[in-house]
Amino acid sequence: MIDYSKLKQLRSETQVSFSLCKKALEESDNDIEKSMKLLKKWGIEKAEKKADRETKAGGLFSYIHHNKKIASLIELQSETDFVSGNDDFKKLGNEIAMQAASVRSDTLEEFLVQDYIRDPGKTIDNLIKDAILKFGENIKIARILRWELGE
16 A cells, blocks of 8 residues: 555655656555655666657757856756756756766766765756656757856
């Protein structure tokens, strides 16, 4: 039997659909930690399945550091305008733009393996895979630009 307080907690912490959270809790005997590991595993599997799907929608996101000396611009793509218009997708774009300004990387591949500055146990690639699980469609970073004053 599902512990609905744990279902609410898991949903709140992961932002994954109630049905997937419920399934994870059922398979882990209401253990939050085990459920989170299952959701992460499922997210990686789902991301791999969706990787070849075309991403023609999305948005451009920018960040300018408070000192006005560093800026970034990223192109974050999704499959549909429905997802790219979602507030959580926009938040993801803004977070990735802030990361791009904060931590220098020479390539997109190098950027994807960086630790996420708000959660060092998670890489940018993990952040994208979590979003794929949450939104149910392919999401990818297409381009990253970073400027530093005087460069």
